[in-house]
Amino acid sequence: MALNPLFFRKTLVAGTGLFLCIFLIVHLSANCILLLPEDMARELYNSYSTTLRESLLIKIVAYLLYLSIILHVVYALLITLRNRKAKPQKYVVNHTKDNSTWTSQNMGIIGTLILLFIIIHLANFWARIKLGIGESPGFDATGNIDVYEVTYSLFQNIYYVIFYTLLMIPLGLHLHHGLKSAFKTLGFYHKKGLKILAKISLVYAAIMAIGFGIIPCVVYLK
Numbered sequence: 627m628a629l630n631p632l633f634f635r636k637t638l639v640a641g642t643g644l645f646l647c648i649f650l651i652v653h654l655s656a657n658c659i660l661l662l663p664e665d666m667a668r669e670l671y672n673s674y675s676t677t678l679r680e681s682l683l684i685k686i687v688a689y690l691l692y693l694s695i696i697l698h699v700v701y702a703l704l705i706t707l708r709n710r711k712a713k714p715q716k717y718v719v720n721h722t723k724d725n726s727t728w729t730s731q732n733m734g735i736i737g738t739l740i741l742l743f744i745i746i747h748l749a750n751f752w753a754r755i756k757l758g759i760g761e762s763p764g765f766d767a768t769g770n771i772d773v774y775e776v777t778y779s780l781f782q783n784i785y786y787v788i789f790y791t792l793l794m795i796p797l798g799l800h801l802h803h804g805l806k807s808a809f810k811t812l813g814f815y816h817k818k819g820l821k822i823l824a825k826i827s828l829v830y831a832a833i834m835a836i837g838f839g840i841i842p843c844v845v846y847l848k
């Protein structure tokens with residue numbers, strides 16, 4: 627039996643999305659180090675970052691992460707374009723309002739905002755630290771790249787603090803809706819089970835949005 631292309635696309639978006647959700651848990655946990663007192667946080671954050679850059683296993687996982695981001699964006703875009711083509715009447719009268727949420731109808735714009743955030747975020751950190759583009763970061767007392775300082779100096783700029791904090795609103799909305807949809811796409815149809823998964827999605831999205839949103843504010847005020 628031939629594989630339905632829409633099913634394939636949706637499964638790919640759901641699978642890569644779940645992988646990205648796991649990355650965010652690890653990424654938030656690591657960035658919580660920034661909330662510790664400076665004498666503890668600097669060395670810990672920098673040595674964690676060095677371990678990530680030097681481990682072969684983590685390097686492979688990082689390439690999987692980049693591939694997942696690209697596949698997630700491209701296939702989500704293909705699904706959105708196909709849905710638009712299939713529902714031209716949406717622009718005349720909105721029939722979908724009764725049975726779908728504001729977030730589900732605006733996943734395109736929300737996803738674009740998150741993509742914009744990721745591009746700027748990677749330019750702020752990843753390009754400087756991993757690719758050596760822009761001002762070279764310094765080193766700490768133990769000889770590790772001072773990623774802590776890069777982060778701290780970025781969040782001394784109030785515009786970056788506002789940008790990072792505000793963009794966590796679309797991230798939270800996207801994670802809430804995306805996680806719920808991913809569970810359905812991957813075959814969870816049980817009504818009661820879906821209700822529990824919807825609650826888990828809400829809690830997960832709130833922790834991610836509040837956690838990532840609060841860090842730049844705390845760093846700014848430290």
Ligand code: HEM
Binds near residue numbers: 675747755790839
């Ligand atoms: C308080 C907020 C955040 C801080 C302080 C932060 C910090 C960092 C730092 C320092 C790096 C470079 C790590 C290194 O190479 O040593 C990094 C990489 C990255 N961040 Fe964030 N991040 C934040 C939020 C986010 C969010 C919300 C996302 C996704 C929506 C994200 C996605 C990524 C990705 C994809 C990478 C590249 C990972 C890699 O190459 O291994 N970050 N972040």
